[in-house]
Amino acid sequence: MSRLRKNPLAQKELAIYPFVFDWKLVKDNLELDKIFNNNNDFYLEIGMGKGDFIIEHALLSPPKNFLGIEKFQTVQLIAAKKITNLIPNLDNLKLVSADVSDFLPEIKNNLIAGIYLNFSDPWPKIRHAKRRLMDLSFLTQYNRILKSGGFIEFKTDQLSLFEFALEQINLSKQFNLVKIDYDLHQKQAQEIIKTEYEKKFLADNIKINFLKIEKI
Ligand SMILES: C[S@@+](CC[C@H](N)C(=O)[O-])C[C@H]1O[C@@H](n2cnc3c(N)ncnc32)[C@H](O)[C@@H]1O
Numbered sequence: 001m002s003r004l005r006k007n008p009l010a011q012k013e014l015a016i017y018p019f020v021f022d023w024k025l026v027k028d029n030l031e032l033d034k035i036f037n038n039n040n041d042f043y044l045e046i047g048m049g050k051g052d053f054i055i056e057h058a059l060l061s062p063p064k065n066f067l068g069i070e071k072f073q074t075v076q077l078i079a080a081k082k083i084t085n086l087i088p089n090l091d092n093l094k095l096v097s098a099d100v101s102d103f104l105p106e107i108k109n110n111l112i113a114g115i116y117l118n119f120s121d122p123w124p125k126i127r128h129a130k131r132r133l134m135d136l137s138f139l140t141q142y143n144r145i146l147k148s149g150g151f152i153e154f155k156t157d158q159l160s161l162f163e164f165a166l167e168q169i170n171l172s173k174q175f176n177l178v179k180i181d182y183d184l185h186q187k188q189a190q191e192i193i194k195t196e197y198e199k200k201f202l203a204d205n206i207k208i209n210f211l212k213i214e215k216i
Pocket residue numbers: 046047048049050069070071072075098099100101118119120121195196197198
């Protein structure tokens with residue numbers, strides 16, 4: 001998949017969008033639980049990329065609130081432009097520019113109803129395993145910020161990453177596995193909200209692995 005060239009002006013350009021928050025600049029003053037001005041449920045997508053998945057969720061599911069986290073501002077800028085073109089009323093969708101490792105420790109306990117991790121970077125080398133977003137250390141933080149009964153949905157084309165995720169979930173003992181599918185689109189492609197990567201993998205007939213876990 002082609003790499004997007006880094007746009008050195010992305011940070012400046014993102015600053016004009018009122019629904020985008022640069023975590024390094026706002027974290028000391030922003031109360032995340034008040035960001036939506038309502039008490040409706042709150043969902044995170046971590047590594048939202050160019051935003052197709054979270055935008056479609058937000059459009060289909062008000063009054064639920066959606067927060068997209070992305071570390072590359074060049075990519076997030078594409079999402080911000082799409083949102084501005086598609087959704088006149090942005091009440092239930094906001095974006096945060098952050099590496100999730102900086103973001104998670106600042107989040108209150110029991111705040112989030114669900115977390116989506118779609119096609120997270122695989123970090124195939126063993127020495128980089130701790131960076132995988134389904135590593136036990138991340139699962140422990142997700143568990144802390146999830147509400148009782150809150151869920152994580154994880155999709156990947158990488159079978160070895162999927163098996164790693166299952167192993168880590170097992171080790172964590174903090175979640176129930178409620179759904180697992182080694183070929184998500186085999187029967188039900190129509191109803192599934194797809195990400196940019198997912199659309200490309202489907203076009204190339206690559207199988208998508210999916211799991212859903214719930215906080216115990
Ligand atoms: C392979 S892309 C998938 C993008 C999108 N979810 C999709 O399925 O089309 C992974 C995305 O996660 C972002 N990402 C990876 N690690 C991250 C981290 N630690 N914090 C925030 N975003 C991260 C990357 O910048 C990239 O945009």
